Amino acid sequence: MQGVGFRPFVYRIALENSISGSVCNTPVGVHITATGRQSKLDNFLEQLRADAPPLAVIDEVDVHATETTSSEGFAILQSEQVETTEAILPPDVTICSDCDHEIQDPNNRRYQYPLNNCTNCGPRYTIIRSLPYDRPATSMSPFPLCHSCQQEYENPSNRRFHAEATSCPECGPKMMLSTVEGEAIVTESPIIWIAKKIEQGCVVAIQGVGGFHIICDALNASAVTELRCRKNRPTKPFAVMVKDVDMAERYGVFDVSSRNLIQSHQRPIVIVQDKGACCAEVTKGLDRIGLFLPYTPLLQLLFNQLDRPIIATSANISDEPIITDSTTLKNRLGSVIEYVLEFNRDIVNGCDDSVINSAGDVSIMIRRARGYAPANFNLPESLDKRVLAVGADQKNTIGLGLNSQAILSPHVGDLQTLGAKAYYQQTIETFFNLYKFTPDIIVCDKHPNYTTSHWAHQQSAPVISVQHHYAHALSGMVASGMGIDSEILSICWDGTGYGDDGTIWGGEFLTTSYRGYRRVAHLKPFPLLGGEKAVKEPRRVAIGLLFDLLGEDAIQTSNPCTTSWEQEDRALLWAMYRQKINSPKTSSIGRLFDAAASLLGLYQVLSFEGESGLMMEKYFDPDLDICYKFNVDNGLIDCSDAILAMSMENNQVRGVTAFVNMLVNIICCIMDAEGRKEALLCGGVFQNSCLVERLFFIAPKRGYTFYLPPKIPCNDGGISLGQLAYALRHDQ
Numbered sequence: 001m002q003g004v005g006f007r008p009f010v011y012r013i014a015l016e017n018s019i020s021g022s023v024c025n026t027p028v029g030v031h032i033t034a035t036g037r038q039s040k041l042d043n044f045l046e047q048l049r050a051d052a053p054p055l056a057v058i059d060e061v062d063v064h065a066t067e068t069t070s071s072e073g074f075a076i077l078q079s080e081q082v083e084t085t086e087a088i089l090p091p092d093v094t095i096c097s098d099c100d101h102e103i104q105d106p107n108n109r110r111y112q113y114p115l116n117n118c119t120n121c122g123p124r125y126t127i128i129r130s131l132p133y134d135r136p137a138t139s140m141s142p143f144p145l146c147h148s149c150q151q152e153y154e155n156p157s158n159r160r161f162h163a164e165a166t167s168c169p170e171c172g173p174k175m176m177l178s179t180v181e182g183e184a185i186v187t188e189s190p191i192i193w194i195a196k197k198i199e200q201g202c203v204v205a206i207q208g209v210g211g212f213h214i215i216c217d218a219l220n221a222s223a224v225t226e227l228r229c230r231k232n233r234p235t236k237p238f239a240v241m242v243k244d245v246d247m248a249e250r251y252g253v254f255d256v257s258s259r260n261l262i263q264s265h266q267r268p269i270v271i272v273q274d275k276g277a278c279c280a281e282v283t284k285g286l287d288r289i290g291l292f293l294p295y296t297p298l299l300q301l302l303f304n305q306l307d308r309p310i311i312a313t314s315a316n317i318s319d320e321p322i323i324t325d326s327t328t329l330k331n332r333l334g335s336v337i338e339y340v341l342e343f344n345r346d347i348v349n350g351c352d353d354s355v356i357n358s359a360g361d362v363s364i365m366i367r368r369a370r371g372y373a374p375a376n377f378n379l380p381e382s383l384d385k386r387v388l389a390v391g392a393d394q395k396n397t398i399g400l401g402l403n404s405q406a407i408l409s410p411h412v413g414d415l416q417t418l419g420a421k422a423y424y425q426q427t428i429e430t431f432f433n434l435y436k437f438t439p440d441i442i443v444c445d446k447h448p449n450y451t452t453s454h455w456a457h458q459q460s461a462p463v464i465s466v467q468h469h470y471a472h473a474l475s476g477m478v479a480s481g482m483g484i485d486s487e488i489l490s491i492c493w494d495g496t497g498y499g500d501d502g503t504i505w506g507g508e509f510l511t512t513s514y515r516g517y518r519r520v521a522h523l524k525p526f527p528l529l530g531g532e533k534a535v536k537e538p539r540r541v542a543i544g545l546l547f548d549l550l551g552e553d554a555i556q557t558s559n560p561c562t563t564s565w566e567q568e569d570r571a572l573l574w575a576m577y578r579q580k581i582n583s584p585k586t587s588s589i590g591r592l593f594d595a596a597a598s599l600l601g602l603y604q605v606l607s608f609e610g611e612s613g614l615m616m617e618k619y620f621d622p623d624l625d626i627c628y629k630f631n632v633d634n635g636l637i638d639c640s641d642a643i644l645a646m647s648m649e650n651n652q653v654r655g656v657t658a659f660v661n662m663l664v665n666i667i668c669c670i671m672d673a674e675g676r677k678e679a680l681l682c683g684g685v686f687q688n689s690c691l692v693e694r695l696f697f698i699a700p701k702r703g704y705t706f707y708l709p710p711k712i713p714c715n716d717g718g719i720s721l722g723q724l725a726y727a728l729r730h731d732q
Contacts (some may be wrong), residue, residue: 004053004054004090004119005056005118005119005161005162005682006030006053007025007051007053008028008076008119009051009052010032011023011074012157013044013048013051013157014034014044014074014161014517015074015115017036017041017047018037018040019034019035019036019044020034020036020071021071021074022074023077024074024076024077025132025133032048035071035540036369037177037412040715044061044312044688046698047059048262051330053119053120055093055120055265056378057088059376060166060180061334062193069709076156081320084325088248088374088376088385088415089122089125089131089374091374091375092108092123092124092125092209092371093121093124093265093267094265094293094296094359095294095296095300096118096121098118098403099118099120099122099725100300101568102116102188103297103300103301104537105302108449109148110168110169110659112191113172113587114175114191114344114636115172115297115345116256117166117297119160119163119170120159121159122165123165123209125210125351125373126210126347126351127140127165127188127345127347127348127349127350128348130434131350132625138164138165139346140167142361143171143173145147146168146170146171146663147168147172148168149166151409152166153166157187159341163278167261170513171575172344172345173343173344175191175298175342176190176343176344177190177194177339177340177341177343178240178339178342178516179341180256180334181330181680182330185509190341191301192305192500193350194302195305195306196305197339198215198306199306199309199350200403201216201217201222201223202216202339203216203227203337204216204299204337204339205337205342205344206299206302206340206341207326207341207342207343207347208295208296208299209318209347210322210347210350210352210370211314211321211324211350211351211352212314212322212323212324212329212340213312213314213315214314214315214337215312216236217308217311218240218278218282218308218309219278219309220279220311221281224279224281224282225281227311227313228281230335230336231313231336231563232318233318234284235285235607236284236607236611237282237283237284237289238282238311239312239355240282240312240314241270241291241292241293241294241309241310241311242292242293242309243293243303243306243309244293244303246701247309248676250277251277251289251291252270252272252274253272253274254272255361256533257358257361257362258272258358260564261356261358262292263295266370266371266372267292267370267371268292268353268354268355268356268372269290269291269353269354270291270356271289271357271358271689272288272693273289274289275287275373278309281435282311283474285615285618286614286617288614288618288689291309291588295370296376298300298341298343299312304442304486314352315333315337317332317417317419319417320420321352321412321419322350322352323350324350325347326340333656336350336650342425343651348422349410349430350364350423351373352369352370352412353367354367354369354371354373354429355367355684357689358406358689359388359693359696360689360697362696363710364686364687364692364711365709365717366713367395368689368711368712369410369411371409372410372411373397373408373409374407374409376405376407377405377478377721377723378406378478378481379401379478379728380478380486380514380725380728381728382725383728385441385723386399386400386402386437387399387400387439387440387441387442387443388437388439388461389401389723390444390452390453390455390456390720390723391412391445391726392452392719393414393415393445393450393451393634394412394716395717395718396411396413396415396716396717396720397409397411397412397416398412398424398431398483398720399724400431400437400439400724401405401727402435403560407719408712408720408721412424417676421451424451424452424455424551425455427615430473438461439459439461440462440729441462441728442456442461443456443465443723443726444456444463444464444467445466445723446498447468447497447498448498458486462499467497467500467517468497468505468721469490469492469505469506470510470517471680471688471719471726472490472492472497472683472721472724473488473490473510474721474722474723475719475721475722476490476680476707476708477512477514478580478721478722478724479718479721480709486513486514487513488511488512488513488678488679488680488707489670489679490508490509490511490512490677490679490680490682491509491667491680491681491683493589493682493683493684493685493686494506494588494651494684494715494716495588495609496588496590500519501585503525503585504584504585504586504588505588506586506588507521507522507523507587507589507592508521509522509635509713511674514729517537520655520670521637521673523587523589523669524540524584524637524640525636526544526545526548526585526591527544527547527580527584528544528583528584528586529544529573529582530539531576531584534591534594535591536563536605536606537604537605537606538594538597538605538606538612539561539564539565539598539604541591541592541594541595542594542595542596542599542643542647543561543562543565543570543573543576543598544583545643546562546643546647547577548640549644555571559648560598560599560600560604561598561647563711564604569674589663589683589685590613590684590685593612593613593685594612594657596616596646596659597612597615598612599643599647599649599655600646600649600652600655600656600659601633602616602619606673608705616656616659616660617689619652619657620656620660620690621656622657622693622694625642626658628646628659628661629641629662630662630664630666632669632673635670637666637670639662642662645658646659660690660691661694662697664694667679677703677704677705677706678705678706679704679713681706681707682714682717683714684714684715684716686714687714692708
């Protein structure tokens with residue numbers, strides 16, 4: 001509740017009800033002492049629950065009787081400082097309508113002030129150094145309040161009452177404009193100046209809340225092509241920022257659900273159907289586009305000068321965390337950007353943009369970061385030890401377990417580079433410092449070669465490991481609010497996960513509870529020729545499947561996969577297959593997606609993870625009633641018929657639609673065989689919007705209920721929550 005105007009709210013309703021006492025932040029939440037008539041106290045408690053500020057999250061209200069105090073009036077006390085804390089660390093939220101009105105009003109003293117905020121909006125997590133959340137503990141501490149701001153800060157009737165990040169043009173941080181070489185640019189209107197450069201086709205960097213954005217004109221094909229070249233990002237789509245919902249609807253197809261998402265105070269990137277109105281270089285052939293609205297006053301003011309969409313991608317080197325300071329920005333991305341617009345308020349904690357995929361009425365969390373994280377989840381029962389969950393190596397998040405609270409970090413990212421690994425350790429240290437936390441137990445993934453697993457075993461605390469897909473399932477169970485005695489069929493489909501048998505799992509049906517799990521069905525394992533190389537080359541997966549079915553004769557077949565290889569390369573791959581050289585087995589549906597993309601001629605080599613699944617969304621036809629055959633024998637799912645059919649398919653729409661419908665029917669088949677009407681969907685495959693839409697379309701017809709928690713990523717970004725849940729019943 002901290003940082004959302006809760007204490008001023010308590011103060012106001014206490015005065016309304018003639019209640020004396022006090023309110024203060026404590027390490028475990030907000031503590032209120034209230035004295036008054038019983039009827040007034042009852043009304044006070046009712047308002048406390050029903051009328052809380054829009055950003056406040058109340059998990060529970062504990063009420064205890066105490067001796068009557070003799071104090072008069074009601075006071076907001078200084079926050080308590082003790083050794084431990086369980087208070088909710090507030091995420092950053094977008095500019096509110098009141099603050100937006102002020103920066104647009106020429107008669108307001110905050111007119112065009114690019115850092116305007118109040119208790120209902122603005123930075124929180126990204127500026128905080130320690131809890132409780134008070135101004136001296138933030139990067140606003142170097143900026144003493146002017147007389148006018150101080151009066152607002154001390155006035156209980158003002159919405160800036162105890163707004164820790166509040167400031168104005170007189171006392172707040174200042175904007176700075178420079179070339180990438182560091183030469184200062186002096187102008188009375190930095191925002192107007194940078195807007196003109198964007199219109200002229202320049203690539204610039206602008207400071208956001210949790211890091212810098214790289215920005216250019218999304219309608220200028222030359223500018224976007226140049227950005228792709230400079231950033232070495234050949235095909236991965238760019239996120240596009242638009243002025244408002246009206247502009248968003250020029251470029252994407254919105255329904256009620258996605259429209260509410262893009263306007264929410266979290267301001268995530270929302271992936272919707274593309275209308276093709278941006279230049280083709282933005283999406284590079286995909287039919288989906290990620291759109292979001294400006295979430296800071298600075299970005300809002302920028303759109304006062306621009307009537308066009310802009311690329312607003314994270315300022316980072318590929319696979320590394322978002323850059324949070326201009327010195328690093330200029331050193332690392334000096335060849336990418338030309339100008340930098342920043343302000344002199346430090347970003348203490350980096351935080352990337354959140355991403356949500358819209359699949360009809362279903363929202364699929366892809367990346368949980370700005371606006372949504374840090375996040376607290378209620379565990380189904382209390383932990384008896386302090387637990388650190390270190391997450392997975394892809395889309396990493398970390399988690400802390402304190403009593404019945406699971407506290408998750410924002411998105412950290414893939415831990416493939418030294419910079420990413422350093423940021424991962426920095427995030428752990430940040431959360432240890434904020435929560436004054438020392439773990440009694442560390443939970444890691446079962447994969448022996450994960451960076452996170454290695455790190456865990458180097459620490460002094462005892463370490464327990466959990467199977468990757470079971471952690472996926474536990475994450476979904478917690479996020480869905482399932483009780484401690486719950487059991488459910490969990491469909492765990494992703495790209496990779498270390499299995500109990502030493503193979504790579506990823507196409508699993510598990511019956512799961514908080515006590516344990518049982519593998520009831522899975523995809524028939526197939527080889528990954530070249531191991532890790534196969535993850536980036538779908539054709540390696542596809543030709544391995546063809547070797548399984550046709551043997552050496554697969555070399556002579558003609559389809560998009562085989563013809564992408566030279567004849568001698570096919571022979572070498574056959575030798576690799578036959579001798580089982582660097583050809584680990586997998587049951588992964590994610591890799592099956594890749595094989596389908598290769599056989600159907602969509603992709604042979606990928607430039608980013610998940611590219612094949614995204615392209616399939618373009619070709620899926622929900623009105624086409626066609627499905628490839630499959631076989632299930634004693635829980636083993638065999639898609640051989642589908643592989644052969646795809647290798648001979650010459651219509652990509654038919655091929656993709658039949659493949660996706662087959663996956664839907666596989667789920668129905670296993671659910672019926674297990675006598676289940678409910679199932680939990682988890683794993684990165686369920687980021688695919690056409691698969692999810694189809695499942696939720698058939699669910700009422702078949703009497704099924706599917707759980708896909710909207711508040712936690714189904715990909716590895718949710719693994720840390722599952723690891724914390726594992727410690728409930730497996731703490732040794």
